[in-house]
Amino acid sequence: MSKPDQKRDYGFETRMLHAGHVPDAVTGSRAVPIYQTTSYVFDSPQYAAELFDLKQYGNIYTRINNPTTAAFEERIASLEEGAGAVATSSGMAAQLVTMMTLLEPGDEVVASQHLYGGTRTQFVHTFRKLGVTAHFVDPDDFDAWEAAINSKTRALYAETIDNPQGSVVDISRLAALAESNNCPLIIDNTFATPYLCQPLNHGAHISLHSATKFVGGHGNSIGGVIIESGRFDYSHYPTIANPSPSYHNLRFYDTFGLHGFLMKARVETVRDTGSCLSPFNAFLLIQGLETLSIRMDRHVKNAMAIARYLEDDPNVEYVAYPGLESSPYHELALRYCPRGPGAVFSFGLRGADPREAGRRFIEALNLFSHLANVGDARSLVIHPASTTHQQLSDEELVASGIDPGMIRLSIGLETEEDLLWDLDQALRAI
Amino acid sequence: MGSRSGAACDLTSHSLLTVEQKAEYQAPSLVRGTLGSASSVAIVGLSTKRQKASYFVATFLKSRGIKIIPVHPKADWILGEKVYPTLNDIPEPVDVVNVFRPAHECPIYAAQAVDIGAKVFWLQLGLFNEEAATIASAGGLDVIMDLCIKMEYGRYDGTMRFLGMNTGVLTSKKAQIGRISSHQDVHASECLL
Numbered sequence: 229m230s231k232p233d234q235k236r237d238y239g240f241e242t243r244m245l246h247a248g249h250v251p252d253a254v255t256g257s258r259a260v261p262i263y264q265t266t267s268y269v270f271d272s273p274q275y276a277a278e279l280f281d282l283k284q285y286g287n288i289y290t291r292i293n294n295p296t297t298a299a300f301e302e303r304i305a306s307l308e309e310g311a312g313a314v315a316t317s318s319g320m321a322a323q324l325v326t327m328m329t330l331l332e333p334g335d336e337v338v339a340s341q342h343l344y345g346g347t348r349t350q351f352v353h354t355f356r357k358l359g360v361t362a363h364f365v366d367p368d369d370f371d372a373w374e375a376a377i378n379s380k381t382r383a384l385y386a387e388t389i390d391n392p393q394g395s396v397v398d399i400s401r402l403a404a405l406a407e408s409n410n411c412p413l414i415i416d417n418t419f420a421t422p423y424l425c426q427p428l429n430h431g432a433h434i435s436l437h438s439a440t441k442f443v444g445g446h447g448n449s450i451g452g453v454i455i456e457s458g459r460f461d462y463s464h465y466p467t468i469a470n471p472s473p474s475y476h477n478l479r480f481y482d483t484f485g486l487h488g489f490l491m492k493a494r495v496e497t498v499r500d501t502g503s504c505l506s507p508f509n510a511f512l513l514i515q516g517l518e519t520l521s522i523r524m525d526r527h528v529k530n531a532m533a534i535a536r537y538l539e540d541d542p543n544v545e546y547v548a549y550p551g552l553e554s555s556p557y558h559e560l561a562l563r564y565c566p567r568g569p570g571a572v573f574s575f576g577l578r579g580a581d582p583r584e585a586g587r588r589f590i591e592a593l594n595l596f597s598h599l600a601n602v603g604d605a606r607s608l609v610i611h612p613a614s615t616t617h618q619q620l621s622d623e624e625l626v627a628s629g630i631d632p633g634m635i636r637l638s639i640g641l642e643t644e645e646d647l648l649w650d651l652d653q654a655l656r657a658i
Numbered sequence: 659m660g661s662r663s664g665a666a667c668d669l670t671s672h673s674l675l676t677v678e679q680k681a682e683y684q685a686p687s688l689v690r691g692t693l694g695s696a697s698s699v700a701i702v703g704l705s706t707k708r709q710k711a712s713y714f715v716a717t718f719l720k721s722r723g724i725k726i727i728p729v730h731p732k733a734d735w736i737l738g739e740k741v742y743p744t745l746n747d748i749p750e751p752v753d754v755v756n757v758f759r760p761a762h763e764c765p766i767y768a769a770q771a772v773d774i775g776a777k778v779f780w781l782q783l784g785l786f787n788e789e790a791a792t793i794a795s796a797g798g799l800d801v802i803m804d805l806c807i808k809m810e811y812g813r814y815d816g817t818m819r820f821l822g823m824n825t826g827v828l829t830s831k832k833a834q835i836g837r838i839s840s841h842q843d844v845h846a847s848e849c850l851l
């Protein structure tokens with residue numbers, strides 16, 4: 229009988245720096261090398277045959293896997309304590325790959341109505357072309373979730389923290405509902421990051437990210453990633469359990485067990501859609517992960533200070549940040565994001581003509597960058613009513629959850645007092 | 659790699675192992691030691707079908723230079739290896755007995771593994787049977803349960819990470835080519851997977 233091992237439960241920061249990469253056997257390279265290659269020489273004809281049959285773990289072709297990308301995948305899977313991960317070309321691709329792996333024509337998804345606008349568009353229009361229907365419900369209303377679930381429902385979907393509403397979803401309650409309906413719960417954890425929330429530890433089965441945002445953290449690379457818990461029972465879930473016609477009738481769940489979903493997502497969906505991440509972007513995203521906790525602590529600290537400041541300003545109608553005690557989501561935020569609910573939030577400008585006030589506010593800012601992204605190290609701002617949604621009337625704006633005076637901020641890592649100064653002088657200029 | 663024989667065995671069976679049982683039957687040093695020293699593995703329940711988990715495992719172990727000895731009641735040859743109807747019929751030394759059969763049958767294979775002088779009794783992912791473990795360890799064998807021998811090999815020779823899987827292996831020591839590493843330990847929380 230052997231002695232029980234001394235196993236060390238390494239901390240989050242240690243895993244940020246070490247998980248997913250063992251120094252290379254030949255060169256000893258300490259940083260993760262960039263394997264900028266399309267393909268890999270096979271050991272032998274027999275090995276190649278076994279590799280294509282998935283009987284070997286090995287590198288096949290960079291559309292399917294790549295050692296730099298794999299280091300990114302394993303590292304983020306370790307941070308969220310999943311069985312593994314599959315990286316994709318973007319956050320949108322992470323969503324599409326997840327859904328195309330799980331769903332067939334005729335299947336349905338029930339999703340929170342508080343979603344990134346691009347996601348909603350994908351779910352409504354692109355899903356329709358695939359024969360998949362998405363129903364949208366108020367994420368706080370569990371009767372609505374239950375009412376929308378039927379025999380065709382194959383997945384539930386929500387964001388940990390959404391924008392612009394600033395709502396936080398009750399992940400463990402939703403996971404229990406999903407499981408009792410033989411559905412995996414998919415959580416878009418982009419705004420929380422693996423540091424502020426680990427959805428799989430609260431019962432979610434799949435967590436996905438637009439790594440473009442805080443994971444990369446420097447606004448230089450588009451990328452996405454899907455992390456799976458390995459804990460969902462797919463034995464009665466058609467697409468993962470049944471023989472796959474595109475893989476010699478392989479049954480992914482029976483053969484790969486806790487890796488079944490991830491293997492199918494990689495060797496079928498990413499292979500066939502070509503939605504792989506580039507190795508160079510994977511390298512940049514790894515650089516982001518190595519400082520994630522430090523950056524997020526600072527993002528949250530700056531965001532909290534700014535949210536409190538705005539809440540007290542007479543020109544501000546509301547601040548939708550779940551870190552504030554005034555937010556209806558404050559308790560859920562404390563439960564799911566105890567270190568702080570991220571650094572992206574919206575607030576509303578007061579005034580006779582809020583649309584015009586928003587335009588003037590943006591013009592007066594000096595430090596905040598006016599652009600359509602979030603999760604950069606630099607502070608970002610956008611006024612939807614004069615940019616992305618400018619063609620909509622005030623009534624149409626409100627119907628889509630955006631009011632004419634709404635401003636979205638993504639708080640960066642600059643000196644806190646400088647950000648407060650910039651907002652203050654812009655608020656005085658409107 | 660699952661050993662599920664149909665829908666009955668699912669991943670939730672993982673929760674059947676307590677922390678103490680994991681320490682006893684899934685200890686990284688035991689798993690690494692077994693993989694690093696095994697030269698022959700008898701596979702009980704090795705399928706003749708190329709898309710079954712056991713066939714994947716056998717193909718993989720063969721590629722690592724490990725002799726596989728199929729145990730199957732009807733087949734004659736699998737993967738070019740002579741098949742024996744039971745463990746007791748195997749005329750050569752067996753290091754590891756690796757089982758791909760339903761959990762309730764496992765005590766029989768444990769007793770046979772003791773009879774033939776095997777060193778390790780290994781039940782695949784999804785399989786756990788205390789009675790079988792007691793028989794095997796009373797007979798002097800090390801016991802591993804509810805782990806896939808291929809996944810574990812891929813974890814410790816470093817190849818599983820090529821597919822983005824969470825190996826839990828965390829070390830700043832240089833990798834060793836084609837070897838089951840002796841110094842890499844597994845991060846504790848991943849052992850729960």
Ligand SMILES: Cc1ncc(COP(=O)(O)O)c(C=O)c1O
Pocket residue numbers: 318319320321344346347387416418419437438439440450451452602
């Ligand atoms: C919450 C959320 N999910 C998904 C996406 C899509 O990600 P990407 O732009 O990387 O495709 C975004 C991008 O804005 C986002 O904010």
